Amino acid sequence: MRNDKKITVSERTSAPMLNEQPKNGGINGFFAKEGTQSVLASLVCISAGLIIGFIVMLLISAFAERMSIADAFSGLAILVCGPFSSGSLNYITTNFGDMIFYAAPLILTGLSVAIAFKTGLFNIGAPGQFLMGTAGSLYVALSIDSRESGTGVAVWLLALLVGMICGMVWGAIPGLFKAFFGVNEVIVCIMTNWIAANLVSWFFSEKTNLINTGYGKSGYLITTEMTGNSTPKIGLDKVFSGSYIDSGIFIAAAVAVIIYIVLNKTIFGYELKACGNNRNAARYAGMNEKRNIILSMAIAGCLAALGGAVYYLNPGIEFAFSSAYSKLPDYGFNGIPVALLASNNPVGVIFSGIFLRYLGQGGDNLTSAGFNRYIADIIIALIIYFAGFSKLIRDLINKKRQMSMKKTKAAEDNSGAKKDREA
Amino acid sequence: MTFIIQKTLVYSIPLLIVALAGMFAERSGIINLALEGEMIFGAFIGAVAVYLFQTGNILVEHPQIMYVVAMIIGAAAGAVYSLLLSFSAVKLKADQTIGGTALNMLSPALVNTLALTFFSQEKLVMPLSTNFVLKNEDAGEFLKIFIDKAYISTPIIIILFIVLSVWIYKTRTGMRMRACGEHPQAADSVGINVDKMRYLGTTISGALAGCGGYIYIATTAGGTAESTVAGMGFLALAIMIFGNWKPLGIALGAVMFGFLKCIGAVSSSIDLLKNLGLPMYFYNIIPYFVVLVVLAFTAKKSGCPKAEGIPYDKGMR
Numbered sequence: 001m002r003n004d005k006k007i008t009v010s011e012r013t014s015a016p017m018l019n020e021q022p023k024n025g026g027i028n029g030f031f032a033k034e035g036t037q038s039v040l041a042s043l044v045c046i047s048a049g050l051i052i053g054f055i056v057m058l059l060i061s062a063f064a065e066r067m068s069i070a071d072a073f074s075g076l077a078i079l080v081c082g083p084f085s086s087g088s089l090n091y092i093t094t095n096f097g098d099m100i101f102y103a104a105p106l107i108l109t110g111l112s113v114a115i116a117f118k119t120g121l122f123n124i125g126a127p128g129q130f131l132m133g134t135a136g137s138l139y140v141a142l143s144i145d146s147r148e149s150g151t152g153v154a155v156w157l158l159a160l161l162v163g164m165i166c167g168m169v170w171g172a173i174p175g176l177f178k179a180f181f182g183v184n185e186v187i188v189c190i191m192t193n194w195i196a197a198n199l200v201s202w203f204f205s206e207k208t209n210l211i212n213t214g215y216g217k218s219g220y221l222i223t224t225e226m227t228g229n230s231t232p233k234i235g236l237d238k239v240f241s242g243s244y245i246d247s248g249i250f251i252a253a254a255v256a257v258i259i260y261i262v263l264n265k266t267i268f269g270y271e272l273k274a275c276g277n278n279r280n281a282a283r284y285a286g287m288n289e290k291r292n293i294i295l296s297m298a299i300a301g302c303l304a305a306l307g308g309a310v311y312y313l314n315p316g317i318e319f320a321f322s323s324a325y326s327k328l329p330d331y332g333f334n335g336i337p338v339a340l341l342a343s344n345n346p347v348g349v350i351f352s353g354i355f356l357r358y359l360g361q362g363g364d365n366l367t368s369a370g371f372n373r374y375i376a377d378i379i380i381a382l383i384i385y386f387a388g389f390s391k392l393i394r395d396l397i398n399k400k401r402q403m404s405m406k407k408t409k410a411a412e413d414n415s416g417a418k419k420d421r422e423a
Numbered sequence: 424m425t426f427i428i429q430k431t432l433v434y435s436i437p438l439l440i441v442a443l444a445g446m447f448a449e450r451s452g453i454i455n456l457a458l459e460g461e462m463i464f465g466a467f468i469g470a471v472a473v474y475l476f477q478t479g480n481i482l483v484e485h486p487q488i489m490y491v492v493a494m495i496i497g498a499a500a501g502a503v504y505s506l507l508l509s510f511s512a513v514k515l516k517a518d519q520t521i522g523g524t525a526l527n528m529l530s531p532a533l534v535n536t537l538a539l540t541f542f543s544q545e546k547l548v549m550p551l552s553t554n555f556v557l558k559n560e561d562a563g564e565f566l567k568i569f570i571d572k573a574y575i576s577t578p579i580i581i582i583l584f585i586v587l588s589v590w591i592y593k594t595r596t597g598m599r600m601r602a603c604g605e606h607p608q609a610a611d612s613v614g615i616n617v618d619k620m621r622y623l624g625t626t627i628s629g630a631l632a633g634c635g636g637y638i639y640i641a642t643t644a645g646g647t648a649e650s651t652v653a654g655m656g657f658l659a660l661a662i663m664i665f666g667n668w669k670p671l672g673i674a675l676g677a678v679m680f681g682f683l684k685c686i687g688a689v690s691s692s693i694d695l696l697k698n699l700g701l702p703m704y705f706y707n708i709i710p711y712f713v714v715l716v717v718l719a720f721t722a723k724k725s726g727c728p729k730a731e732g733i734p735y736d737k738g739m740r
């Protein structure tokens with residue numbers, strides 16, 4: 001791909017400079033790898049975000065009443081420790097389990113955005129696809145009562161499947177519009193988001209048997225716990241007692257690996273990326289670029305929908321259907337930063353998803369230092385802002401590397417010349 | 424009739440001005456995905472201004488002047504906020520989609536943090552003691568649309584829209600700005616400072632978006648500034664694409680969208696629609712659906728600026 005080619009070119013130009021050094025060995029070779037550089041760039045972004053977040057906390061503690069500068073330091077400590085900042089061991093395991101649970105849908109929506117990015121499409125429609133997946137899977141899981149029949153796992157799988165199909169259809173719409181009418185996918189995604197939000201609210205408002213009529217509940221659906229079709233917990237709830245954790249994270253991780261393999265090891269994945277890099281060249285090479293656009297969006301929709309399904313099939317999570325039409329789910333939009341932080345690498349998405357939740361969990365614990373949890377959101381936004389400069393940072397690393405290489409070479413030459421003179 | 428036109432305008436005006444904001448940035452070559460964030464930020468700062476005016480007893484006798492001043496402050500806040508985007512996109516040549524996404528995330532977080540720190544809740548409700556609605560019951564039928572039971576922002580924004588549209592098409596600076604969105608290398612070769620033009624375009628964009636955000640919360644959202652403007656920024660972006668990056672198309676799109684929204688809002692008071700017995704969700708869907716259908720038939724010829732989203736690189740000449 002385009003990036004790979006760039007590396008080979010730079011390797012070729014730098015190879016004579018390296019002379020006796022093996023091409024990929026040594027510390028310089030380590031820093032020459034694209035993966036290392038992405039990780040390094042991400043680390044720089046994260047540190048910069050944390051530093052500015054700390055400055056924000058300093059400012060707040062200076063201006064707000066009843067707060068001292070010391071609060072800013074404890075606030076930073078809490079953020080950096082994430083789920084581990086929650087006091088006793090019991091709380092820590094609960095917090096950690098919650099972090100894993102909330103990370104799973106994030107990873108899936110992140111993958112959804114990432115695969116669309118790889119095909120040169122901006123999938124801002126993840127919230128709508130997420131909602132369609134939620135609706136499809138919840139409708140199946142809540143309509144069938146399997147507490148007595150014991151078919152919980154089968155219904156659960158069916159629910160996942162139906163949710164994915166709903167999202168796939170919904171995601172394909174922007175793809176179809178883009179491929180056949182030439183409509184910018186961003187605008188179609190925005191429109192379909194709000195259509196989905198209203199459809200979902202409308203659909204469930206008429207399914208009165210699925211609405212939770214319990215005391216003090218209004219606008220919520222019943223949970224999968226009440227029908228016995230929830231995501232299996234495979235004993236994780238024993239380890240992380242009191243948390244929401246279920247096996248969703250394994251689904252997310254497995255899907256990420258599958259997407260990685262499809263993108264990097266199959267012809268289909270190659271075609272997707274080729275369409276993203278240069279649509280005209282891909283068509284010239286005989287690839288069906290329209291089909292690839294539609295398929296890419298359909299897969300993206302499928303992944304975001306799976307995120308919704310995994311999130312809401314948990315026994316403890318309730319779906320507030322009556323307010324769905326007025327606010328799009330954050331999980332959909334938060335897939336964008338997850339994908340960006342991972343530079344759209346499917347395996348990287350696993351780590352960036354967990355990392356963003358790690359910070360979020362720290363943010364939730366911030367109240368103990370007198371701050372509100374939105375400080376974590378500020379820091380995440382700043383990290384993404386700096387992630388935009390990652391190419392700049394990578395260039396800087398490369399420059400440094402080449403400078404140091406030149407220096408060592410010059411030093412070697414000097415010493416060599418000296419030796420010659422001495423001889 | 425007057426009522427429906429007024430209601431349509433109330434919905435259309437924020438969309439109109441924010442879509443124009445998007446156009447200004449994109450015509451200069453910067454994709455301003457951060458419209459939503461700029462709206463939220465401008466709205467909040469505008470609301471803070473109103474709050475300070477009222478607690479400080481400034482301009483309370485002249486609510487209209489206070490409203491306009493808050494509008495200008497909101498615009499200034501949006502402009503300052505947009506500098507974050509133009510700095511990363513122009514100076515550091517960063518990816519504009521990433522920058523815009525980051526700013527869209529940053530401003531709700533900032534607003535929530537500031538509101539919680541200084542007002543102890545996640546929103547700031549502008550006190551209703553000051554009524555911004557104009558009252559001129561004895562005006563003529565046509566004038567009534569703009570000055571009776573209406574907001575002063577409506578005529579101001581319409582005039583501003585026309586002035587800015589003429590400006591970007593007819594003046595030297597406006598044409599130079601558009602050139603930077605179409606072919607910055609050519610523009611640079613005749614001595615136009617591309618970076619400066621792009622800074623200018625994004626800053627105007629931010630100011631308009633901030634102003635639009637304030638108008639949105641002051642008119643449709645009941646004076647509540649919080650961490651969301653209900654997707655109006657993205658909607659405006661869609662209206663801009665719908666309008667093919669041209670003022671006339673944007674005006675058409677915004678008014679059409681406002682009208683469809685207005686039909687949904689008044690559906691319960693019109694007997695004909697009431698008898699159909701359709702839920703409000705149906706009317707909520709219509710505007711989005713209509714935009715999609717219209718786009719499917721009209722989108723083939725796109726007026727998208729050629730160089731938008733591509734950082735300017737002198738070496739590419």
